[in-house]
Amino acid sequence: MDIDGIAAVVTGAASGLGAATAAHLAARGATVFGLDLETSIAAAGPVPDGVTLLPADVTQEEPVRAAVATAAGAAPLRLAVNCAGIAPSARILSRRGPHDLELFHTVLKVNLLGTFNVMRLASEEIAKTEPDTHGQRGLIVDTASIAAFEAQVGQVAYAASKAGVAGMTVTAARDLAQYGIRVVTIAPGIVDTPMMSGFSDDVRAGLAASVTFPQRLAGPDEYARLVGMVAEHDYLNGETIRMDGALRMTAR
Template sequence: MQLDGVAALVTGAASGLGAATATHLAEQGASVFGLDLEKAVAGAPSPPKGVTLLAADVTSETSVRDAIACATEGPESLRVVVNCAGIAPSARILSRSGPHDLDFFHTVLQVNLLGTFNVMRLAAEQIATTAADEHNQRGVIVNTASIAAFEAQIGQIAYAASKAGVAGMTITAARDLAQHGIRVVTIAPGIVDTPMMDGFCDDIRAGLAASVTFPQRLADPFEYARLVAMIADHDYLNGETIRMDGALRMTPR
């Protein structure tokens, strides 16, 4: 799948993984439409050339449909979709304050899992209408899980469940969409140096980096972005969850 001359949709694009991915895809020649919440879009710096930021809520059908309509107004066909939007709050199943709040659990699943599914299903509907290439391929959808899908830490029960759900959708989504020429691949990042890490002091950041097998550092968001571009380019990657974690296996704490 060539990136030059296609339209790409990236969620969570106002910062972190989404911003890096939107920038990198635009540098490869794609017309990128970055989705994020209205507040995040308003507070984001001016996007680079080739990136248009749109206010949208990934959990809303109407909001996502409107964003897809904007992304397909131009001459480029929508062929690349990357789901980066997500939240990562923490709470234990049972703490001094009582059992895990059910609404809190629901919110994490709604954003991370249902939001990913909502964008995937609506984007697939649009991609399926585009002309296929000589290999009957029409597009690729890249979702974002986490290594927490496989070995989450204490307090990550809601996050782990949501990201395990994203990873679990991968092979079924790839099989469902194969007849439409759409590939589905998931990336499961380890510890990435995104704005979520800004609240940690240097000692904690150094400890996190030291826990990575090799290289012993935090991942750069653009390493995620380059992996997205590689997946788009590599037509035989499908139905797979790829760990990008420096061989890190998370401990309980």
């Protein structure tokens, strides 16, 4: 799929993986509409040319539907990238008592339901575009995490939500195959995003040392480039790709 000239929707686009992906796609000729919460957009830095930030909560139908329609009205919508997510930490049982049920619900709602909501609404619009010579109309890229496979203590809600995202991948690819829409999930390891800004240099160095190779944190731009590679590689479908430097998380 050629990125140049298409419209793309990217969630969580005000910072981190989403911001890097939106900028990368715009630099390659896409008209990008980035979705994020109003508060996140207000706190965002300069927006690259070719990127328009739209306020939308990924867990709500109407704002996402409106944003997707706006994107589809600007150019053929052929790409949606789900980067929005949250990662609070809490154990199933601790000295404070059992895991807060509402927190677990919120993590699943944002990370899993939000991803599904964008996927279903974006695919509806992508299916309306003209197919290429191989019948392809577009691509949806979802974001899981290596925590979907081996999460650390305190990550039960996050792990459940990201395992759900990974678990949707093959079924979603099969569901959308008749419309010429591919579905691929990326499972990043430790990425240097704003979520990491609260950690000390020593903690960050320890995290980097835990990576097999290269022994450093991944950059958001590396995630963005992988999205571009997946878009161009038309035979990638129904797969979850680990981007983790061969890291396998330990319990702590």
